[in-house]
Amino acid sequence: MTRKYPNLSKPITLGHVTFKNRMFSAPMGGTDITKDGCIGPASTAFYELRAKGGAGAVTVSECMVHPETDGSHAYHLDLKIPGSLASFTYTADAIRKHGAIPSLELSHSGQYAGTYMTDKDKKDSLIQYGVSPSVRADGLQIQELTIELIEEIVAAYGEVAGNAKRAGFGMLMVHGGHGWLINQFFSPYFNKRTDLYGGSLENRVRFAVEVLQSVRTAVGPGFPIEFRMSGSELFEGGYDLSEGIRIAQAIEPYVDLIHVSAGTYQRGFGTTHPSMFEDHGCNVYLAEEIKKHVGVPVATIGGLNDPAQMEEIIASGKADVVEMARALLADHELPRKVVSNQDEYIVKCLRCFTCMAERAMTATRRCTVNPLIGRELCGSEVIKAPEQKKVLVAGGGPGGLFAAYTAARRGHDVILCEKEEALGGILKGEQAIPFKYEMYELGNTYTKLAQDAGVEIRLNTEVTQEYADQENADALIIAVGSVPIVPPIPGLDGDQVVIVNNYYLEKEKVTDDVVVLGGGLAGCEAAIHFGQEGKRVHLIEMREELAPDANIRQRPLLLEEIAKYVTVHTGFKGLRVTPKGVLCADKNGKEYMIEGTCVICALGQSSRRKDVDALLDCAPYVAVIGDAVYAATITNAVYQGYYAALDI
Numbered sequence: 001m002t003r004k005y006p007n008l009s010k011p012i013t014l015g016h017v018t019f020k021n022r023m024f025s026a027p028m029g030g031t032d033i034t035k036d037g038c039i040g041p042a043s044t045a046f047y048e049l050r051a052k053g054g055a056g057a058v059t060v061s062e063c064m065v066h067p068e069t070d071g072s073h074a075y076h077l078d079l080k081i082p083g084s085l086a087s088f089t090y091t092a093d094a095i096r097k098h099g100a101i102p103s104l105e106l107s108h109s110g111q112y113a114g115t116y117m118t119d120k121d122k123k124d125s126l127i128q129y130g131v132s133p134s135v136r137a138d139g140l141q142i143q144e145l146t147i148e149l150i151e152e153i154v155a156a157y158g159e160v161a162g163n164a165k166r167a168g169f170g171m172l173m174v175h176g177g178h179g180w181l182i183n184q185f186f187s188p189y190f191n192k193r194t195d196l197y198g199g200s201l202e203n204r205v206r207f208a209v210e211v212l213q214s215v216r217t218a219v220g221p222g223f224p225i226e227f228r229m230s231g232s233e234l235f236e237g238g239y240d241l242s243e244g245i246r247i248a249q250a251i252e253p254y255v256d257l258i259h260v261s262a263g264t265y266q267r268g269f270g271t272t273h274p275s276m277f278e279d280h281g282c283n284v285y286l287a288e289e290i291k292k293h294v295g296v297p298v299a300t301i302g303g304l305n306d307p308a309q310m311e312e313i314i315a316s317g318k319a320d321v322v323e324m325a326r327a328l329l330a331d332h333e334l335p336r337k338v339v340s341n342q343d344e345y346i347v348k349c350l351r352c353f354t355c356m357a358e359r360a361m362t363a364t365r366r367c368t369v370n371p372l373i374g375r376e377l378c379g380s381e382v383i384k385a386p387e388q389k390k391v392l393v394a395g396g397g398p399g400g401l402f403a404a405y406t407a408a409r410r411g412h413d414v415i416l417c418e419k420e421e422a423l424g425g426i427l428k429g430e431q432a433i434p435f436k437y438e439m440y441e442l443g444n445t446y447t448k449l450a451q452d453a454g455v456e457i458r459l460n461t462e463v464t465q466e467y468a469d470q471e472n473a474d475a476l477i478i479a480v481g482s483v484p485i486v487p488p489i490p491g492l493d494g495d496q497v498v499i500v501n502n503y504y505l506e507k508e509k510v511t512d513d514v515v516v517l518g519g520g521l522a523g524c525e526a527a528i529h530f531g532q533e534g535k536r537v538h539l540i541e542m543r544e545e546l547a548p549d550a551n552i553r554q555r556p557l558l559l560e561e562i563a564k565y566v567t568v569h570t571g572f573k574g575l576r577v578t579p580k581g582v583l584c585a586d587k588n589g590k591e592y593m594i595e596g597t598c599v600i601c602a603l604g605q606s607s608r609r610k611d612v613d614a615l616l617d618c619a620p621y622v623a624v625i626g627d628a629v630y631a632a633t634i635t636n637a638v639y640q641g642y643y644a645a646l647d648i
């Protein structure tokens with residue numbers, strides 16, 4: 001067959017090992033960590049799914065090499081810990097059996113030890129060791145690593161590397177980026193040492209070189225070592241790309257693949273993990289430049305999910321390997337779909353940060369668009385139902401579409417009815433906001449998946465009680481969604497008012513002076529979009545905070561964008577909408593006119609409860625999912641849709 005993406009699909013040899021393609025699964029961790037730092041079964045299943053999806057390599061994150069100085073939130077492959085070798089062996093094995101090379105990320109957080117522990121009290125009880133003494137932003141004192149401790153850590157890298165090889169890992173990734181310990185040594189911002197490890201670049205890379213030599217001694221020649229680094233720290237005082245190039249050149253003799261990421265976790269999270277406000281592949285230029293100056297293969301990463309873009313990166317020689325983290329959560333089968341020319345079925349990552357927020361909040365994994373993530377042990381195959389049933393799905397939003405798709409894969413006879421003329425539900429509105437375009441695309445991808453799985457789609461068809469009775473289905477999934485809340489504020493029915501969900505239909509009504517009423521997620525995102533378009537934007541919110549429901553990773557990035565473009569009025573209640581703007585009152589009842597010639601109503605959604613209630617007795621099996629239960633997230637809708645279909 002002729003591969004549509006020949007460069008992504010072709011093998012690469014690093015050291016003595018050949019990887020089946022150029023799409024690697026980047027480290028994403030670490031959850032399901034047993035009390036003694038081993039990889040739990042849920043994590044093994046998570047990594048196995050990455051391998052099943054076709055990635056050339058799957059990197060298990062983050063194995064801390066020296067618990068004594070890095071009392072940490074992550075895995076330990078320490079043979080003093082009973083079961084440690086076994087847990088890593090099970091994971092390596094689970095990855096390898098699907099043809100992917102298992103890799104293990106070796107890491108040390110340095111002065112950030114314990115930052116991301118869910119148990120914050122424990123974090124405070126640790127000693128934080130860093131390259132140089134200072135005080136962390138959270139007030140914790142950082143102690144300088146002594147030469148003896150440095151030597152111990154270097155030796156520990158080797159020891160853990162040897163154990164990893166024994167456990168069956170076929171590659172190691174040494175983490176030298178994102179602000180962790182090796183990066184702290186590189187960085188003129190962190191490294192104030194005056195000994196052999198500080199000052200000149202040669203001195204600042206010494207620790208990395210010693211670590212890599214220690215790892216190489218442990219694993220022997222030919223065993224691939226990947227070095228993850230930030231091509232530039234991308235903050236004032238950190239190292240820039242020209243130093244990044246020199247760092248890459250200094251470590252080149254000791255590694256088989258230089259993996260160029262960007263920035264640091266603490267000072268540029270939204271670039272290290274490119275947010276929806278960044279371009280896809282915004283960090284590729286760093287790898288491209290470094291590749292011009294080194295002879296070993298180079299990998300790139302950051303917001304990549306489009307096969308055409310990734311193919312071009314390799315074809316044009318910007319990098320030799322592309323790595324993905326979130327894109328392989330959204331669709332673990334992305335590499336398989338690329339290799340088999342099925343790319344139109346790829347479910348794209350929304351860059352909504354549900355994954356990272358969930359990890360921080362509950363120490364589990366979750367993905368908005370892929371209900372399997374974090375639940376792999378519940379089974380990742382959709383098994384055919386023992387008996388074919390007739391299934392009626394009411395509502396063609398993301399939850400309804402995913403439910404219909406899943407039911408059809410189970411072999412059921414599925415009809416999906418949508419009362420409007422197009423599918424996608426609330427996601428249709430996202431087509432007008434460029435940084436949310438992938439949310440709109442999600443509706444299209446789910447539609448394609450559902451249609452090709454055999455779902456019969458009936459547009460302009462409302463499922464009423466009579467309709468459902470007439471269809472006489474065995475199962476009914478009620479996914480009728482929600483409606484915008486439009487409170488009885490005088491003037492809110494005026495001509496200059498656009499309901500945020502309808503913006504894509506009424507774009508021409510939005511003038512250059514916009515007042516957005518409602519500072520939830522939808523209101524904030526619309527305000528940012530108008531600001532990006534150069535409009536003057538006021539945002540009014542009754543609560544004291546904007547978007548309190550946004551997840552803890554997305555919210556700070558959202559607020560950064562708001563600060564760039566929008567004048568915010570929190571604690572303001574809208575009293576009346578007039579042709580001049582919105583009359584508001586503050587908490588003390590003092591009135592203000594917030595001027596604008598167009599008003600966007602973004603006051604939330606409420607479930608179509610009445611429609612739901614009318615359908616509850618219309619089939620032997622009835623499930624209500626998504627916004628129809630209560631107005632919430634796409635994450636809920638898709639997850640509930642999937643399981644409702646499995647339960648038929």
Ligand SMILES: Cc1cc2nc3c(=O)[nH]c(=O)nc-3n(C[C@H](O)[C@H](O)[C@H](O)COP(=O)(O)O)c2cc1C
Binds near residue numbers: 062272356
């Ligand atoms: C849920 C999640 C967990 C992550 N955990 C780690 C980690 O443990 N170690 C690490 O080096 N990078 C980690 N990363 C960063 C990714 O490896 C990657 O560099 C980043 O997400 C950018 O790639 P992407 O745009 O393809 O997601 C994590 C990313 C995500 C989304």
